[in-house]
Amino acid sequence: MTLHLETATPAGSGGSGPPAERTRRGGAWTARFDLLATPYLFVSPYFLLFAVFGVFPLGYTLWVSLHDWELAGDRTFVGVDNYLSLITDDAFWNAVVNTLGMFVMSTVPQLVLSLVLANALNKRIRGRLLLRMGVLLPLVTSVVAVAVVFTQLYGRDYGMVNWFLGLFGVDAINWQNEKWSSWIAISTMIDWRWTGYNAIILLAAMQTVPKDLYEAAAIDGASARRQFWRITIPLLRPTIVFTVFVSTIGGLTLFTEPVMFDGNPTMSGGATGQYQTVAMFVVKEAFRDFDLGYAAAAAWLLFALILLGTLVNHSLTRRIGGTE
Amino acid sequence: MSKNRRRGRFATVTAVAATALAVASCGSGEPAQPTAGGGAASAAAEPVTITVHTFGGGENFGYDKAVETWNAAHPNIQIKYQNLTDRFEDVYLPQLLQRLQAGSGAADVIALDEGAMGLMKARPQFFTDLGQYGLDSRKADFPAAKWDNGVNTEGRLFALGTDIGGMTLCYRTDLFEKAGLPTEREEVGRLWPDWNAFMEVGKKFQAANPGKDDPRFLDGPNTLYNVILFQEAPKNGNVAYFDKGDKLVIETNPAVKTAFDTVKSFSQAGLTAKLSSFTPPWNAAIKKGGFATMGCPAWMLGVVSGAAGESGKGKWDVAAVPGGAGNWGGSYLAVPKQSKHPKEAAEVLNYLTGKEGHVMAFQEAAAFPSSIPAQQDPAVSELRNPFFNDAPTGQIFGASVKDLQPTFLGEKHAQVKTSVEKVLEGMDQGSVPYDQAWTRFLGAGVKAAG
Numbered sequence: 001m002t003l004h005l006e007t008a009t010p011a012g013s014g015g016s017g018p019p020a021e022r023t024r025r026g027g028a029w030t031a032r033f034d035l036l037a038t039p040y041l042f043v044s045p046y047f048l049l050f051a052v053f054g055v056f057p058l059g060y061t062l063w064v065s066l067h068d069w070e071l072a073g074d075r076t077f078v079g080v081d082n083y084l085s086l087i088t089d090d091a092f093w094n095a096v097v098n099t100l101g102m103f104v105m106s107t108v109p110q111l112v113l114s115l116v117l118a119n120a121l122n123k124r125i126r127g128r129l130l131l132r133m134g135v136l137l138p139l140v141t142s143v144v145a146v147a148v149v150f151t152q153l154y155g156r157d158y159g160m161v162n163w164f165l166g167l168f169g170v171d172a173i174n175w176q177n178e179k180w181s182s183w184i185a186i187s188t189m190i191d192w193r194w195t196g197y198n199a200i201i202l203l204a205a206m207q208t209v210p211k212d213l214y215e216a217a218a219i220d221g222a223s224a225r226r227q228f229w230r231i232t233i234p235l236l237r238p239t240i241v242f243t244v245f246v247s248t249i250g251g252l253t254l255f256t257e258p259v260m261f262d263g264n265p266t267m268s269g270g271a272t273g274q275y276q277t278v279a280m281f282v283v284k285e286a287f288r289d290f291d292l293g294y295a296a297a298a299a300w301l302l303f304a305l306i307l308l309g310t311l312v313n314h315s316l317t318r319r320i321g322g323t324e
Numbered sequence: 325m326s327k328n329r330r331r332g333r334f335a336t337v338t339a340v341a342a343t344a345l346a347v348a349s350c351g352s353g354e355p356a357q358p359t360a361g362g363g364a365a366s367a368a369a370e371p372v373t374i375t376v377h378t379f380g381g382g383e384n385f386g387y388d389k390a391v392e393t394w395n396a397a398h399p400n401i402q403i404k405y406q407n408l409t410d411r412f413e414d415v416y417l418p419q420l421l422q423r424l425q426a427g428s429g430a431a432d433v434i435a436l437d438e439g440a441m442g443l444m445k446a447r448p449q450f451f452t453d454l455g456q457y458g459l460d461s462r463k464a465d466f467p468a469a470k471w472d473n474g475v476n477t478e479g480r481l482f483a484l485g486t487d488i489g490g491m492t493l494c495y496r497t498d499l500f501e502k503a504g505l506p507t508e509r510e511e512v513g514r515l516w517p518d519w520n521a522f523m524e525v526g527k528k529f530q531a532a533n534p535g536k537d538d539p540r541f542l543d544g545p546n547t548l549y550n551v552i553l554f555q556e557a558p559k560n561g562n563v564a565y566f567d568k569g570d571k572l573v574i575e576t577n578p579a580v581k582t583a584f585d586t587v588k589s590f591s592q593a594g595l596t597a598k599l600s601s602f603t604p605p606w607n608a609a610i611k612k613g614g615f616a617t618m619g620c621p622a623w624m625l626g627v628v629s630g631a632a633g634e635s636g637k638g639k640w641d642v643a644a645v646p647g648g649a650g651n652w653g654g655s656y657l658a659v660p661k662q663s664k665h666p667k668e669a670a671e672v673l674n675y676l677t678g679k680e681g682h683v684m685a686f687q688e689a690a691a692f693p694s695s696i697p698a699q700q701d702p703a704v705s706e707l708r709n710p711f712f713n714d715a716p717t718g719q720i721f722g723a724s725v726k727d728l729q730p731t732f733l734g735e736k737h738a739q740v741k742t743s744v745e746k747v748l749e750g751m752d753q754g755s756v757p758y759d760q761a762w763t764r765f766l767g768a769g770v771k772a773a774g
Contacts, residue, residue: 071418071421071422071425072421072422072424072425072447072450073446073447091771155605156605157537157605157609157614158608172536174598174753174754176753177753177754177755178755263600263603263604263605264411264414264600264602264603265411265414265415266413266414266742266746267414268742268743268746270750270755271746271747271749271750271751271753271755271756272746272747272750272755272756272764274755287418287422288413288414288418288739288742289739289772290418290421290739
């Protein structure tokens with residue numbers, strides 16, 4: 001289209017005035033439209049999808065959160081009442097504490113371990129490819145399957161973990177019963193699945209670090225450990241920031257593992273909410289107690305929490321490598 | 325965002341659930357049958373499919389045979405019957421409410437647990453008026469309270485009763501024998517005229533099973549709590565958590581306190597296996613003999629036989645419950661307004677809640693009929709249950725529902741029930757200290773009702 005119009009315009013310019021003018025003006029308009037709008041048309045699918053599945057739900061959730069809105073029932077506008085009662089709701093803060101607690105308990109060892117793992121896989125070792133693929137395997141399994149198997153391992157009466165501890169004379173632990181025990185159980189599920197994933201990403205980044213840096217350092221007499229801390233870590237910074245962000249978002253929306261760990265989809269996370277996360281709290285309010293407005297408000301607070309968490313992590317991870 | 329993601333999850337669940345299982349049956353494709361079935365009406369009408377959705381563990385509603393029988397006789401109205409889940413309050417009910425609000429996705433005939441009737445009564449906009457199809461003529465078939473629960477706030481009939489709970493106690497004969505207790509059901513029933521006597525038997529049982537891995541006397545807090553709550557409710561104005569004006573009375577209703585205190589004393593005496601009901605470990609313990617007794621309304625027999633499997637046959641039996649009659653649970657069928665074939669759906673509903681449907685469900689799942697003609701049918705009153713040592717379940721449950729006073733349940737009964745029972749489970753399993761349990765229990769109830 002564009003080519004044809006451009007050649008047509010000069011050819012018509014020698015002829016009679018008005019029609020040519022019109023053609024040119026029309027042509028210029030199309031050309032300008034083409035130049036300015038086409039790029040937007042090309043990127044528009046993403047924005048359309050984002051508007052439908054991202055912006056609209058966000059806005060609608062905000063609208064719902066300003067109502068006393070019962071599932072398949074009455075709705076009345078209440079302004080910010082839901083938010084006000086949320087910030088004084090012990091159950092909500094309990095869920096926030098659980099979410100943050102399990103996030104820290106799972107993410108910190110996970111990232112450290114994946115860094116160590118990546119470093120090990122970066123060495124010349126026998127069966128490197130097999131090992132690299134091996135650490136990624138847990139990611140292929142479904143979250144539900146992982147949670148089901150782990151929940152059985154942590155079973156009170158017939159679980160393997162208790163059997164093993166029993167060999168050392170430890171009494172059977174009811175893993176669901178206490179905060180610390182349930183958090184450990186859930187954190188191990190998360191770590192089992194995601195450590196390999198982060199290790200592979202870090203490994204990929206490690207391989208982009210120029211070899212001559214290490215060689216130069218080795219000539220200067222730097223030990224392997226010193227090379228790791230002084231060369232590998234600083235150069236991995238952008239990748240570490242990425243893994244921290246992704247883990248933060250994943251950790252703060254933790255849902256499937258604790259739900260499956262409970263055994264029942266009551267969303268209460270244990271008898272007294274020992275491991276109820278904010279995501280579970282939202283589902284419980286909306287689809288167990290049928291209080292959609294309250295749940296929507298909690299969803300928005302969760303959104304704010306994730307923003308805050310990501311910002312805090314951003315400022316922390318910026319300091320990695322120290323020297324800048 | 326997270327909300328959006330979860331919607332996706334729910335949508336998947338719904339989609340999976342909606343892939344209906346066709347009930348394979350019937351050679352009704354033969355051309356001879358429509359004429360045999362008779363009637364110009366059936367010949368003229370397009371064949372319609374009526375979907376029926378139920379819930380429940382084990383044998384659940386026991387409609388397999390009833391549906392097969394109907395489909396064979398009605399080539400123009402085929403029933404597609406599907407049991408969606410074994411969990412009502414936290415799976416079936418939220419899905420159903422979403423489908424009702426969305427205006428599509430609900431079945432033509434849906435099952436409702438008694439606990440949600442308050443909620444559904446207050447939402448007449450979602451249900452077909454069954455009186456329109458002449459079903460209000462069935463009034464004489466049902467006990468008054470069962471009938472009244474199916475009438476909504478606009479005074480229209482929207483649901484008819486299926487089963488009724490009644491109340492008995494299931495016990496393991498093999499474990500009783502090992503503990504030196506009698507095993508014959510009449511004798512066992514005489515052991516415990518009231519809950520104090522039941523406690524004494526429990527202590528005797530536990531003394532014979534002192535080990536850490538030995539079976540416990542009771543399953544956990546839930547079944548015991550519900551049995552006592554619904555025995556006590558009739559003594560306190562026939563209400564549980566809400567009074568008849570739908571005001572929360574959990575703090576003042578002595579029935580709730582009595583049930584709570586009794587459960588607490590059994591838990592403190594170490595007689596429970598600390599299991600929450602309707603969980604995989606609970607099912608496993610039914611199968612493996614992890615506990616010796618549990619509260620059993622009629623529908624629970626189907627749950628027990630389903631969970632225990634063939635190997636459990638003859639190990640369980642049914643005895644009279646301490647403390648007398650009561651009713652726990654029981655269900656209803658209704659036709660949502662969104663049904664495209666309300667007339668045919670009402671016909672199917674009429675059949676399933678009729679004498680024939682009730683009797684077949686009782687034979688299949690031990691769901692005791694709420695229909696009076698069905699209760700009087702010899703097929704019900706004389707039925708014995710082979711799984712439970714040929715216990716005369718017809719007679720036992722017939723006696724237990726005789727002077728039944730069904731309890732009024734408020735609009736938010738289901739939510740309150742789920743929340744307070746969580747606290748009971750926590751108390752039994754040790755995460756809620758006994759001295760704080762009552763306060764926490766009330767707190768959870770008030771919050772769920774708010």
